[in-house]
Amino acid sequence: MPGKVSPDDLLTHVFGRTGETDETVIQGPADGEDAAAIDWPGGTLVVSSDPISLAASQVGTLGVHIACNDVAASGADPRWLTVVLLLPTGTESDVLEAITADLDAAAREVGATIVGGHSEYVDTLERPLLSLTAMGATDSFVPTGGAEPGDRVILTKAAGLEGTAILAADFGADLDVSEETCERARSFFEEISVVPDARVLREYATAMHDPTEGGVVAGLVELARASDVRLEVDRDAVPIREETRALCGAAGVDPLRIFGSGSLLATVPAEAVEETLDALEAAGLEGAVIGEVTDNREDGSDTGGGDEARSGFALHLDGEAITEHVEDDLYPLWAAADEETD
Incomplete structure (x- = not known):
């Protein structure tokens, strides 16, 4: 694969x-x-x-x-x-x-x-x-590994923008989706840049990460691993556009596990969330709080025991703990298309 x-x-x-x-x-x-x-x-x-x-x-x-x-x-x-x-x-x-x-x-x-x-x-x-x-x-480098317990997790725009555009461009003709939906989805290529998003978020963020291959789920796992924290995320809180739902449904893929370029993940202190969302809105950008950063110890306490007191980083998505490498749902579609042309 x-x-x-x-x-x-x-x-x-x-x-x-x-x-x-x-x-x-x-x-x-x-x-x-x-x-x-x-x-x-x-x-x-x-x-x-x-x-x-x-x-x-x-x-x-x-x-x-x-x-x-x-x-x-x-x-x-x-x-x-x-x-x-x-x-x-x-x-x-x-x-x-x-x-x-x-x-x-x-x-x-x-x-x-x-x-x-x-x-x-x-x-x-x-x-x-x-x-x-x-x-x-x-003048101020922002790492992926800077998230702190108590921070809130913000996602700009919506999940799976790049993957949605690719589905429409590469597979739209074979999917049970209207041409109007595919045309709107292909326009998501115009939103792939997160340079404007980052210019806003870098003023508040403790960590930022660009979800690409494997989508929002992979991006969150990578952020959790780099920061050595747990992320508690509510799937229903993740923005997903109508076109993404339609194309992913027709292709049988998860909107949170397809190429995610176009959105930006950031963790910000809880007290800065409202100001951050206001700044995004003022810049004409969508943003949503999708979760929270927590300690990676079982009870969240500092026992002084070092690594042995830790239970490990993880993304908790609606209670499901995800720590392993996340493969993108689009790769099997490309593989199948290549087999058909052989």
């Missing part, structure tokens, strides 16, 4: 193999963290890399926003991008034209400049593979 490398494999094979120790690295590779943070003369340089390969539609637009979202979710404004574009051998020039036009438009939308990269044709590829590195600067 395609998807992210599991947290256990990352811990075993990746996180401990980072070359020389560098004291300027504030945040290096770590489970759930959206980006690296490096001390530099201008403040803190935030860097994040992300690939995109499976979405057939608007791959350039998605690539820019997904990379820039991770930088924004760490408290920085994305400024620079590098792009690696690999194309199947024999790809027509109009495909290259479409992808680079989308890259240019999306970069302008978030105020970033493409400063370099690499492009080539590869015999073994069946579809374009795009990987971007985004960089930005901030």
Whole structure:
């Protein structure tokens, strides 16, 4: 099954193999963290890399926003991008034209400049593979692992926006959903950026995280793991749009477990919730409280016993404890589509 490398494999094979120790690295590779943070003369340089390969539609637009979202979710404004574009051998020039036009438009939308990269044709590829590195600067780095017991969990916009748009674009013709619904859903591609969301939330947040693969559920698990806390979340409190419900119902997938780019998770102190929601509304953005951060000890008390007193991080979704790696519900749909074309 395609998807992210599991947290256990990352811990075993990746996180401990980072070359020389560098004291300027504030945040290096770590489970759930959206980006690296490096001390530099201008403040803190935030860097994040992300690939995109499976979405057939608007791959350039998605690539820019997904990379820039991770930088924004760490408290920085994305400024620079590098792009690696690999194309199947024999790809027509109009495909290259479409992808680079989308890259240019999306970069302008978030105020970033493409400063370099690499492009080539590869015999073994069946579809374009795009990987971007985004960089930005901030005076106040916001980690994924900063949530504190008592904080409230906020989600901007709604769950599954990217996944909904992909369902409509890649599978809509085969689903029992009206064309009008698919057309509205495809427009969600225009909301994938969370740069505006992060500019508001970073003033209040103890932690921020961009839910991508595996959707809101995966994002919450990653935030809980990075912060070593429990998250108590009410499924009914999570905003889900009508188009998302319709397409997910027709495809048999969970709206909370499909690609979630376009929304932003944040934890904020309880006393700052009302001000935070007011600030989002003033910026023309939707936001909802979906849960609460609690201690990961059984009784919430500080026994002084260290790790042995802890019962472990978890997402509690309507009482169900989720700690394992979450696979995205869209991957089996792509796999089935590929089998049909073989």
